[in-house]
Amino acid sequence: MNMTKKRLIPRLLQMALVVVAVYFTFILVFDVLLGQLIPKSLLTMYMVFVIAGVVMVFTFTEQGAQELAGPIKALVEDPSRKMVRNVVFVIVPLLAGYYTYSSMLPSFEAPVELRTIHPAPPNKFKAYGKSFNLTTLENPYRKFEKEDPVKFKELVKEGGNVYIQNCQYCHGDRLDGKGPYASGLNPTPLNFQDVGTIAQLQESFLFWRISTGGPGLPAEAAPWISSMPVWQNFLTEDEIWKVILFLYDYTGRRPRSWANE
Amino acid sequence: MTHKTKLTVLTLCAALFMAGPAMAKPGTADKGKEIYNKRCTWCHGDEGAGDGAAMDRLNPPPRDFTSGNYKIKTSSFDEMTPSDDDVFRMIRDGMPGTAMPSWKELLSEQDMWDLVAYVKSFAGFDKPPAKAVDYGTQIASSAESIEKGKQLFEDGDRCVECHGKTGKGSAIKRLKGDAGERTWPRNLTKPWTFRGSNDPKDIFTRISTGIPGTEMPSFADPSSKKKLSVEERWHVANYVASLAKTDKAVNAENTVVKADMVEGELPATPDDERWEASTPTTFILVPQIIGEERFFRPSNDTITVRAMYNDKNVAMLLEWDDRTKSIPGDGDAEKLADAPIAEDGVAVQLPVVIPREMQKPYFGMGDAANPVNIWHWKSGSAGAPETTSLLSSKGFKEIEKRNAADVGLMSKASYDNGTWKVVMTRPLTTSAADKDIQFVEGKFIPVAFAAWDGSNFSEKGSKHTMTTWYWMLLKPATGSRPLVTALVIALLFLGGLLWWARSAGQATAAGNKY
Numbered sequence: 001m002n003m004t005k006k007r008l009i010p011r012l013l014q015m016a017l018v019v020v021a022v023y024f025t026f027i028l029v030f031d032v033l034l035g036q037l038i039p040k041s042l043l044t045m046y047m048v049f050v051i052a053g054v055v056m057v058f059t060f061t062e063q064g065a066q067e068l069a070g071p072i073k074a075l076v077e078d079p080s081r082k083m084v085r086n087v088v089f090v091i092v093p094l095l096a097g098y099y100t101y102s103s104m105l106p107s108f109e110a111p112v113e114l115r116t117i118h119p120a121p122p123n124k125f126k127a128y129g130k131s132f133n134l135t136t137l138e139n140p141y142r143k144f145e146k147e148d149p150v151k152f153k154e155l156v157k158e159g160g161n162v163y164i165q166n167c168q169y170c171h172g173d174r175l176d177g178k179g180p181y182a183s184g185l186n187p188t189p190l191n192f193q194d195v196g197t198i199a200q201l202q203e204s205f206l207f208w209r210i211s212t213g214g215p216g217l218p219a220e221a222a223p224w225i226s227s228m229p230v231w232q233n234f235l236t237e238d239e240i241w242k243v244i245l246f247l248y249d250y251t252g253r254r255p256r257s258w259a260n261e
Numbered sequence: 262m263t264h265k266t267k268l269t270v271l272t273l274c275a276a277l278f279m280a281g282p283a284m285a286k287p288g289t290a291d292k293g294k295e296i297y298n299k300r301c302t303w304c305h306g307d308e309g310a311g312d313g314a315a316m317d318r319l320n321p322p323p324r325d326f327t328s329g330n331y332k333i334k335t336s337s338f339d340e341m342t343p344s345d346d347d348v349f350r351m352i353r354d355g356m357p358g359t360a361m362p363s364w365k366e367l368l369s370e371q372d373m374w375d376l377v378a379y380v381k382s383f384a385g386f387d388k389p390p391a392k393a394v395d396y397g398t399q400i401a402s403s404a405e406s407i408e409k410g411k412q413l414f415e416d417g418d419r420c421v422e423c424h425g426k427t428g429k430g431s432a433i434k435r436l437k438g439d440a441g442e443r444t445w446p447r448n449l450t451k452p453w454t455f456r457g458s459n460d461p462k463d464i465f466t467r468i469s470t471g472i473p474g475t476e477m478p479s480f481a482d483p484s485s486k487k488k489l490s491v492e493e494r495w496h497v498a499n500y501v502a503s504l505a506k507t508d509k510a511v512n513a514e515n516t517v518v519k520a521d522m523v524e525g526e527l528p529a530t531p532d533d534e535r536w537e538a539s540t541p542t543t544f545i546l547v548p549q550i551i552g553e554e555r556f557f558r559p560s561n562d563t564i565t566v567r568a569m570y571n572d573k574n575v576a577m578l579l580e581w582d583d584r585t586k587s588i589p590g591d592g593d594a595e596k597l598a599d600a601p602i603a604e605d606g607v608a609v610q611l612p613v614v615i616p617r618e619m620q621k622p623y624f625g626m627g628d629a630a631n632p633v634n635i636w637h638w639k640s641g642s643a644g645a646p647e648t649t650s651l652l653s654s655k656g657f658k659e660i661e662k663r664n665a666a667d668v669g670l671m672s673k674a675s676y677d678n679g680t681w682k683v684v685m686t687r688p689l690t691t692s693a694a695d696k697d698i699q700f701v702e703g704k705f706i707p708v709a710f711a712a713w714d715g716s717n718f719s720e721k722g723s724k725h726t727m728t729t730w731y732w733m734l735l736k737p738a739t740g741s742r743p744l745v746t747a748l749v750i751a752l753l754f755l756g757g758l759l760w761w762a763r764s765a766g767q768a769t770a771a772g773n774k775y
Contacts, residue, residue: 077765089758097751104743110516110732111705113619161314164303168315169550169557173303173360174367180360183513184545186729193367213551215623224623224631225730229551250299 011067015058022050039112115187115222118201122218127211127232137204139241139255152245159246162239170227175250185227192251199253206244206255211237287345288371293379296372301380304360309383311440319360320558322442329384330439330474333457336390338470338479344390348377358454358562394469394481397491402461402499409493410500419487420497423476424449428504431679432584432597432716439474443599445560445584446477448679450506454562459505464498508541509565509582516731518542518708520568520575522738527569527576531675531682536578539567546581546712546726551625552657556724560584560717564607564710564728570735574669575700576686579607579710586676587715590643598716605640606713606725607683611698611706611733613653621707624729626654634698636665638672638683640715647674649685653696657723668697702735 009017026046030038038046059065075081075088121134144152164173170189172179177191192198198206208216214226231240248255298307304323306312311325324332333351334343352373355363364373381387400406414420414428425431428449438444452459457467468489471479480489480497489497519540528535544566548559560583567578587605588594595602612622613632622631632655641647649672651665665671668691674683691697700706711727713720720726 073765076762085762089755089762092758093751093754096754097747100750101743101747104746105739106703106737108517108519108734108736111619160303164313164315165318166550168303168360169548173300173362174364176366178362181545181547183511184547184728186516215628219620222619224621224628227551227624227729233553234555 010071011058011064012071015054015068018054019047019051022054023047040109041112113222113225115225116220117187117190119218119221121205121208125208125212125216127208127216128237132204132208134204134208137207138257139203139207139244141241141245142203142255155242156245156249159239159242159244160250162235162243163246166231166234167243175247187222187226189227192247192253195253198247198251198255200256202257203241203244203248203255206247207240210235210240210243288374288376288378290375290378290382292372293375293377296368296376297379300364300368301376309380315360318557320560321359321438321444322440323360324474325440326380326383328439328474329386332472332474333467334470334473335394335466336470337392337394338482340390340392341384341473342386342388342390343381344393345374345377345381348380349373352376352380354458356456358456394466395491396462396465397495399462399465400492400495400499402502406496406499407503410496410498410503413489413493413497414500417487419480419489425678427678428501429582429679430584435597436476444475448582448584449501449504451509451562451582452502452505453510459502461495461498461502464501465494468494468497468501509543509563511543511545511563515542517705518566518568518577518731518733520570520577520733520735522702522736523569523571525571527571527574527686528578529576529684529686530673531578531580531684535569536567539569539578541565541567541580542731544710544728544731546710546728549711549723549725549727552723554723556718556720556726558718559720559726560714561712561726564712566710568733568735570689570700570702572689574686574688575735576684577609578682578684579609580680580682581607581712582680583712583714584679585714585716586681587640588643589715594716599718601719603713603715603719603721604642605681605715606638606711607681608635608637608711609685610635610709610711613696613698615698615701615704615706621730623656624709626657626660629655629659631655632696634696636670636672636685636687638674638685639713640674640676640681647672663696668693700735703737704734706733706735707731708733 007014026038026043058068075085123135124131124133126132141152141155144155163171168179169181170179170185171177171192172182172189175192176194177189179189182189190197209228211230211232213230214223214228215230217223217226235243244255247253297305297309302313304311304313304315304319305326306316306323309326311323311328313323316322324330329341331343331347331351333356334347336342336344336347351361352368353363353365355361368376414424415426420428423430423433423436423446425433425446430446430448432445436444436446447455455463457463467477469479469481471477471482478485478487480487480494481491482488519542521539523535542565543563546559546561546564548556550557561581564579564581566580569576583605585597585605586594587598587602589602589604610624610626611634612627613634616631620631622628622633626635627633632653635652635654637650637652639648639650649665649670651663651668651670653661653663668687670685670687672683672685674681676682689700691699698706707730709728709730711725713725715721718724
C-alpha cells in the first residue's frame with residue numbers, strides 16, 4: 001500500500017538534487033564569484049557534513065525514511081525490475097573499484113597551507129634597537145596634513161620615492177600587490193588598493209609590519225615564507241613613516257586611529 | 262553573395278575594426294599632466310626624461326620620453342612619431358617583462374588619452390605620423406611559411422646575427438640602448454616576455470619598423486642590405502611565433518617538482534635522453550632583495566626543474582636560459598660581460614629536517630632553529646674547473662661550508678646556445694642525519710632555487726635571483742597494489758549486492774507462502 005501522495009520529484013532524487021546543488025553553489029560562490037579556489041580536501045570535508053545533514057533531514061520521520069528507501073528496496077526485491085537491477089549491480093561495483101583505484105594512486109597536489117594574513121599585533125615590539133608601544137605609537141608626520149599641507153605634500157613625495165625604489169618590485173606601481181615579481185612570491189604581496197588592507201589598519205600597525213618584516217611575524221602568520229624584508233635594515237624610521245603617508249595618499253584610503261573609533 | 266552586399270559587409274567590418282581606441286576623444290595634455298605627476302613621475306621623472314627615483318633600480322630603465330624613441334610603434338620605419346594608439350596601448354596594456362604595468366584597472370579611458378596627449382608633448386610630437394607600417398595581406402602561419410621564415414631568419418645572418426640560431430638571443434655581441442644602457446636581443450623562445458605581444462601581426466610590426474632606441478633595425482628599409490619584402494616579413498613573423506618553448510612557461514598551479522622512480526642507473530649527464538620523459542616544472546626567479554647586498558637588475562627569469570630517483574640516489578636537472586657563459590679569465594666571455602665578470606651558478610635549497618607540520622625553515626637560507634642544506638654549483642674560471650659545494654646554513658650569517666664529495670653530492674653541467682643545464686646527484690641518505698636531508702619517498706619536501714649570471718652586473722654572493730619555497734616529491738612506485746585492491750573492493754561490493762538480492766528474494770518467497 002502506498003500511503004504517501006505521488007510526488008513530482010521522488011524523494012530520493014530530491015535528496016540527490018539538494019546535495020548536487022549545494023556542491024555547485026560552493027564552486028560558484030568561492031571559485032567563480034570570490035575567485036578563492038577551495039582546496040579539494042576542504043571541499044570534501046564540507047560535503048561530508050552536507051550529505052550527513054541532508055540524510056538526517058530526509059530520514060527525520062519514519063515515513064520519510066521509508067519513502068526514501070522505497071525505490072532502493074523495490075529495485076532489489078521487485079522481480080519486474082530485474083533488468084535495471086542487473087545494470088546497477090554491474091555499475092556500482094565498478095564505481096567502487098574505480099574510486100578505490102584512483103584514491104590509492106599517489107597525489108601530487110601540493111599540501112594546503114593556512115596562514116593568518118592580519119595577525120594580532122603585539123603590544124610592544126623591538127626595532128631600531130629600542131622598544132615601541134603599538135597602542136600609543138603615532139605617525140609623527142600625520143599632523144602636517146592639516147597644519148602645513150605644502151610640507152605634507154613634500155613628505156608624501158619623499159615617501160613615494162622610497163616606495164618606488166624599494167617596494168614596487170612586489171607591491172607594484174599601482175599599489176595593487178601586482179608588482180613585476182609578485183607572481184614569484186607565495187604568499188602574494190598585499191594589495192593596498194583593496195578596502196580590506198591598509199584602510200582597516202592603524203599607521204602604527206603598518207610601522208610594525210614594515211620595520212620587522214616577515215621574520216617579525218608571529219608564528220600563526222608563517223614568518224618563514226613571507227618575503228617581506230626586515231626594513232629596519234634598509235630604511236630609517238623617518239623613511240618608513242613617509243612611505244606610510246604615501247600609501248594612504250596614493251590609494252585615497254584613511255588610516256584607522258583611536259580618535260576615530 | 263552579390264558584389265554589392267560583399268562590399269557593404271566589408272565596409273561594415275572595416276568600420277568595426279577601426280572603432281576601438283581610435284574613436285575615443287582626443288586627450289587634453291593639461292589633464293594628462295596631473296595624472297602623470299601622480300602616477301608616472303616616479304619612474305619616468307618630472308620632465309619625462311626617464312630619470313625618476315626608480316631609474317637606477319630598473320632593468321630595462323624607464324623610457325626617456327624626451328628622446329622621442331618609442332620602442333613599440335606602428336608608424337613607418339622612417340617616421341619617428343608614434344601613433345596615438347601606440348602610446349595608448351602601452352599605457353593600457355603595459356609591457357611584459359618590464360616594470361611598466363597595465364593601467365586600465367586604475368585609470369579611465371579618458372585618463373589614458375589625456376596621458377597620451379601629455380606624454381607626446383615631451384618630444385614635441387604635435388602631428389600624427391604620416392605613414393604607417395604596410396601590412397599588405399597577412400599570410401597565415403603554415404609549415405611551409407614557417408620553413409620559408411626560417412630560411413630568411415638564417416640567410417646571411419639576417420636575424421641570427423643577434424638572436425642566434427636558436428632564437429634565444431644568446432650573447433654574440435654587446436648591444437646598447439639609446440640611454441647607453443646594455444640591451445639584449447629578445448629571447449624569442451619566451452614569447453611571454455615580448456614587450457609588444459607575440460601575435461604574428463605584432464612581430465611583423467617589430468620586423469618592419471624596428472625597435473627605436475635599440476639596435477633592432479627595420480627590415481622594411483629599402484636601403485638595408487638585409488631588407489625583406491612584405492610577404493617575406495610575414496614568413497619570418499610566423500617562424501618567430503613558432504619558436505615558443507611552452508615547457509618554460511610558468512604554470513602557477515604547478516608548484517611540485519615530481520621525481521619519478523626509475524630502475525637502474527640515474528642519468529648522469531644533462532643531455533641524457535631519459536630526462537625528456539620527466540615532467541618539467543618551471544619557477545619564476547626573482548632578484549634577492551631581502552638581505553644585504555640587495556640586487557635589483559636580474560637577467561635570469563625562470564628555472565625549469567626535472568627530477569628522478571632510484572633505490573640509492575636522487576638526481577635533479579636544473580635548466581635555465583642565460584645569454585652569457587660567464588667564465589672569468591676567458592677573453593671572449595669578459596668582452597661580453599659587464600666587468601667585473603663573476604662565475605655563473607645555481608643552487609638548490611632543502612631543509613635538513615623534512616617538516617612534519619607546516620612550519621619550514623626561513624626561505625632565505627634557513628634560521629637558527631631550522632637549518633637548510635644548500636647545493637651550490639659554480640661554472641668555474643679559465644684556470645679552474647667548475648665546482649660543487651655543500652653549505653649548511655642557519656640564516657645569512659651562519660653558514661658552514663662543507664665538502665660536497667663527503668656526502669656524495671656531485672654535479673655535471675653543459676652550456677649550449679644560451680641555456681645552462683646542470684644535473685645534481687646525491688645519495689638518498691647520508692651518515693649525518695643531523696646535518697643532511699634524508700630523502701623519503703611520498704613526502705612533500707620544501708625546495709627552493711637560486712641562480713647567478715656572472716656577466717650581469719657582477720652577480721655574485723648575495724646578488725642573485727631566487728625562488729621562494731616550492732615542493733619536491735619523490736613519487737612512490739605504486740606497483741600493482743591499487744589495481745588489486747580495487748578489484749577486491751569491486752568484488753566485495755558485487756558479493757554484497759548479490760547476497761542482499763538473494764536474501765530479499767527468499768524473504769519475498771517466504772512472504773508469498775504465508
